[in-house]
Amino acid sequence: MSRDITSLNEKDYKLLKKDNPSIIGESGPHFPTFGNHIEDYIRFHIFNMNGEYIKSGISEDFENDGNNIKLKPGNDLRKAGFTRGDYKVRYHFHRRLAGANEVVLTKTVGDQSGIVHSSNPQLTGVPMGEFYVEDDGKVYVGTNRPTDGSEPTELDIKEYKFFIDDISADRTEVRLATQMINLQKYKDEFFELSNTTNTYRSVIDAFGTGFGKFQSRSDSRFDINSKDSTDNGFEQKFLGGQVIVEEAFIVGNNVQTDTSENDAWSLEDPIPATYIEAYDLKEAGFPMAVRYVIKDEASTKTLGGHDFEGYQPIPNLITPGIKYHFDFGCGHTEVTDAPFANHTYDTEGTYNPVVTIMTPNFTEVVTDVYRNTGVPQDGPGLRGSKLNGFVPTPEVTTEEEFEAQEEATPSISALDGKVIKWDGADHQGIPQKIAGEPAALTTRWYIQNGYRRWVTSDYNIILLREAMGLEEENDVTLYTNLINTIPVGPNISGTTFTTGRPNLNDEITEADYGTLILPSYDSSAEEDEETDDSDSDSSSETDSSPTMYTLELTLEAFIDSQVEELPYSTSGDNDQGTDLDASWLINGQSVSSYSTIQSYEAGTSVEVEVVVSSYPPEEYGFIRWTDHQQVSNPRTFIMDNDKSVTAQVGIAF
Numbered sequence: 001m002s003r004d005i006t007s008l009n010e011k012d013y014k015l016l017k018k019d020n021p022s023i024i025g026e027s028g029p030h031f032p033t034f035g036n037h038i039e040d041y042i043r044f045h046i047f048n049m050n051g052e053y054i055k056s057g058i059s060e061d062f063e064n065d066g067n068n069i070k071l072k073p074g075n076d077l078r079k080a081g082f083t084r085g086d087y088k089v090r091y092h093f094h095r096r097l098a099g100a101n102e103v104v105l106t107k108t109v110g111d112q113s114g115i116v117h118s119s120n121p122q123l124t125g126v127p128m129g130e131f132y133v134e135d136d137g138k139v140y141v142g143t144n145r146p147t148d149g150s151e152p153t154e155l156d157i158k159e160y161k162f163f164i165d166d167i168s169a170d171r172t173e174v175r176l177a178t179q180m181i182n183l184q185k186y187k188d189e190f191f192e193l194s195n196t197t198n199t200y201r202s203v204i205d206a207f208g209t210g211f212g213k214f215q216s217r218s219d220s221r222f223d224i225n226s227k228d229s230t231d232n233g234f235e236q237k238f239l240g241g242q243v244i245v246e247e248a249f250i251v252g253n254n255v256q257t258d259t260s261e262n263d264a265w266s267l268e269d270p271i272p273a274t275y276i277e278a279y280d281l282k283e284a285g286f287p288m289a290v291r292y293v294i295k296d297e298a299s300t301k302t303l304g305g306h307d308f309e310g311y312q313p314i315p316n317l318i319t320p321g322i323k324y325h326f327d328f329g330c331g332h333t334e335v336t337d338a339p340f341a342n343h344t345y346d347t348e349g350t351y352n353p354v355v356t357i358m359t360p361n362f363t364e365v366v367t368d369v370y371r372n373t374g375v376p377q378d379g380p381g382l383r384g385s386k387l388n389g390f391v392p393t394p395e396v397t398t399e400e401e402f403e404a405q406e407e408a409t410p411s412i413s414a415l416d417g418k419v420i421k422w423d424g425a426d427h428q429g430i431p432q433k434i435a436g437e438p439a440a441l442t443t444r445w446y447i448q449n450g451y452r453r454w455v456t457s458d459y460n461i462i463l464l465r466e467a468m469g470l471e472e473e474n475d476v477t478l479y480t481n482l483i484n485t486i487p488v489g490p491n492i493s494g495t496t497f498t499t500g501r502p503n504l505n506d507e508i509t510e511a512d513y514g515t516l517i518l519p520s521y522d523s524s525a526e527e528d529e530e531t532d533d534s535d536s537d538s539s540s541e542t543d544s545s546p547t548m549y550t551l552e553l554t555l556e557a558f559i560d561s562q563v564e565e566l567p568y569s570t571s572g573d574n575d576q577g578t579d580l581d582a583s584w585l586i587n588g589q590s591v592s593s594y595s596t597i598q599s600y601e602a603g604t605s606v607e608v609e610v611v612v613s614s615y616p617p618e619e620y621g622f623i624r625w626t627d628h629q630q631v632s633n634p635r636t637f638i639m640d641n642d643k644s645v646t647a648q649v650g651i652a653f
Contacts, residue, residue, distance in 0.1 A: 035064040036358070038323065038335050039096035042069075044076050047088040055080055059091070060327065064363055069093075074576045075616060098189035099161040105131055105139055106156045106181060114182035117141065117155055122335075124160070125185055131155060156180075162190060203231040268321075271357050271364040273297040277384070278353075279372045282393040286344065290390055292326060292353055294339035294366065303339040303357075325356040329389075329618075350389035352618050367617070385499060385634065388612055388621050413450040413486070417468070419461075420445050420452065420476045420483070428480035429520025434491065435547070435603035438521040439483075444475070449508040451489030463497050467504060480520055488516040490605040490638055501607055501636050511627075516603065516640040547602040551637060552644040555582050555594040555610070558623055559650050566594050566649075580620045582649045585609040585634070600639040609634030610647045623648045 024030050034040055042059040057080050063070040073089045104119040118129040130143050140152040158179050165177035178190050202210025202224045210231075212224040222243070274294050281289040294303045304319045317338040326334045326341040329351035334341050345351065357364040371384035422431055422439050433439040433454050444461050445452040455461045464470065489508050493500065502508055557564040557580055570577030584591035586598070586608055600606060610633050614620035622633045626646040637643060 034093050034095070035069055036363075037095060038325070041094050041096070042071075043092045043094060044073075045090045045092070046077065046080060046082070047090065049086050049088065051088065054087070063365070066361075066363055078616075098193050102160050104158055104160050104181060104183075105129070106158055107141065107153060112182060114156075114158075114180035116181065116183050119160070124183060126183070160186070162193075203228040268359060268361055271359060271362050272303070274303055274357070274364065274366050275368040275370055276353060276355055276366055277370050277372050278387060278390050280393060281342070287394060288346075288348075288392040289342065289344040290392060291340060291342045292328075292355065292369075294324065294355055294357065321359055323358045325358065327354040327356075329353050345392045348392065348394050350391050350621060352389050385501070385609075388633070413447055415447040415476060415486075416449065418447055418474070418476050419455075419464070419470055420447060420478050420486075422483060423477045423479050425479055431480045431483040432518040432521045434488065435516070435518060445483075445486075446492055446504075447486070448489060448502075448504065450487065451508045451513065452483070452486040453489045453492045455492045457494075460492055460494060460496075463494075464492060464504075467497060484517065484519060488518055488603065488638070488640075489513055490636060501634060512632075512636060513638040514640040516638065548599050549602060549639040550597055550599050550642045551606060551608075551639065552597045552642075553584060553586075553595065553608065554644075554646040555584070556646060556648055557582075557650055558648040563648075578619045579613075579615040580649065581613040582647075583611050583613070585611050602639055604639045606637045606639060607634050608637065610649065612649050620650055623650050 023033060042062060043056060044059050045056045046054045048054060057076065059071065059076050061072045061075040061079070063072075071091060076089065077083075077087060100120075100123055102120050102123055104124060105117045106114045107117045109115050116124055116126045118131050119126055121127055129141070131139050131141060132143055132145075133139050134145075139155040139157060141155060142152065145152055158181055160181070162176045162178055164174050166175040167173070176190070176193070178187065202212065204210045204225065210225045212222055215221045215223060273296075275297055277293045277295050279291040279293065281291055295301060296303050302317065304317060317340065319337075319339075322337070322339075324336050324339055324341070326336065326343070328334075328341075328343045328345070330345055330347075330349075332343065334343070352367070353369060355366045357366065369387045369390060371387055421444055422441065424441050430438045433443045433445075442458075444455045446455060446464060447453075455464055465472065490502060490513065492504075496503060502512075555566055557566050557568040559568060559580075567579065567581040569579045571579060582594075584593070584596060586596075587606060590611075610622050612621050624647075625635065626648060633647075
C-alpha cells in the first residue's frame, strides 16, 4: 500500500506497513506453520458450477513438503462419491484449539457430576473405563447388568465440544459455554480459547519464584536465573511476542551487536529410507489385528536402531523429537512417539497403511509394506515379500473351523511336522528323493500337510531342526513302498527359512502343488548304457532326457463383472480418471508380457507373483486366479504336468 493513497496517519501507517511478507506460524502464537502440528487438518466443501453447496468432508490425501501443501481435489471428489462431472472445491485449513469430534462417557460420584468414566486416553488423559450398551441405546458402568438385582449406574454420553450459548444481534460474535464435563484438561482448553496473554514466572524450587535482571548498565541483555526441574520455560509460541517487565525503566540505550557462532551446532540428520513391516497378530490371539513397525532399509532394524521380533511389547523405543502419524487405511489414524502401532480392523478387506514420519526439520511419507518373515532381522535383504495390501484374518467361528478341518483332512498326514528317512532295505527298490534322483541313507524329508519335502543339504536340516524344535533321534524310519505313497512337495532350501515360499507354516494343497507320486528309482537305463555296445546313441540320449512341462500364464482385467484388456484406463482428455496395468514376477525375474509360456523340468518349484500398477494406488489390486478359489499372491507351482492359469486384476473384493 502506497503512502500517498491512504488516509491513515503516519503513526498508524508505520504500525500496519510491512516491508516484507511473512509466513503465518513461523513464530508467535500461531507457531508452527500449517501442516506441522498434529492438530492440523483440511476440510473441503463441494459446490456445483452455480456455487450451490453439495457436500463436505475431511481431506486425507494431501502432501506436505515442508514449504507447500499439495492438494488433490480429484481424489477428494472420488472419496466423496463423485466420479464424473464439473465441481468447485473450496478448502479450509483448520487447527484444533479445543474440543474434538469424539464422545466421552461421564458419571455422577457423590455430589460431583460430569466425571469422565471412559474416553480416548490420548484426548482426555483419563483411562478407558468398562461399560456396556443396552438394547435401548443407554450406556451403563461395568461389563454386564448386575446379577444381584441392583440397578446399574447409567452413563451420560457427551461430545467433547463446547456449545454456543448466545449469538450477538449483528451475528458477528458468539458466546461459548462448557458442557457438564468435570475434567481440568477440558476446562483449561476452554480457558485458553480467550487467553491472549501468558504470564511466566521463573521457578527456583517448589516453594519460590525466580527473578530476572539486566547484565549491567552497558549490557541490555535480560537474563532469568536458573530454573527448577518443574519449570518448563518459555514456549515456542512466545517467540516474536513482547516481554513486559513491571516497574522497570530505561536509563540509556546503546546499540551493540552481541552475537557469536556456535561451532558445535549442526542440522539434524535426514530421515533414512524406511519401510513398514506388518505382523499379523492372529497367532497371538487377536484376529483382525496387525502390528505395523517402521524399519530402517539399511539395517532392517526398527527405526532408531532397536531390535524387535514377535508380538511382545517393544521397550525403550521413544526417540525425542520424532512423531509418527499412522493412517491404517480404514479411516482410523493414530499419532505416537514410537515407531510402531497396533490396530484392530472392524471389517474384512484389503487395507493400505501409510505412515508419516515428522521431525522438527523433515517429513517422510512411508507407503511400502512388507510381510514379516518370522526370522531374525540381523542384516539387509531379509524382509518378507512386499504386500499389495494387508488383509486381516477374520475371527473363525467354531462351525467354520470344523468345516475347514473336514475339508483339509484328506491332505493331512499323521507324520505332519516330522522328519522321515529311508530304512536302507532295497528289496522293494530305492525311493527317489526327487524325480530322477535316488535317495540315500543320509536323505531327509520333512512332512508338511501330507507332502514330503526334500531337505537339500546338511546345513538346511540343521536349520530345520532349530526352527521347528526337532531332535535327530526322533526321525521316523520308513521302508521304500511306504515312502512311495507320500506325494512330493517343494524342496526345502536355504531361502525357505527367509523369503522363500512356501515356508514351513504355509499350507500345501493339491490345488497349488498337484499330486506327484514317485515310484522306486529305476536304474535300468544306466545299466543298459554300460552293457549295451550298440551304436544307438540317440536312444540313450532320449532315455536320459529330463521330463519337461509347460507353464502358461495370462493376465487380464476384471472391471464391473466384465473382462477387459490390459492396460485399462478411464482417463479422458478433460478429466483425471484411473489407470490399471500389471506384469509378472517369475522366480524373482520380471516378465512384462501379459501372456507367457515357459518350460520347466518335472518337479521344479516355480514362484509366480502378479505385480499391479495402479493410479490411484488404492484403486486397483490383485483379485484372484481363475483356475480355483485360492487368492494367494504370490503363488507357487510344482511342475508335475502342463499348467495353464489366468490371473485377474481390478477392484479388489
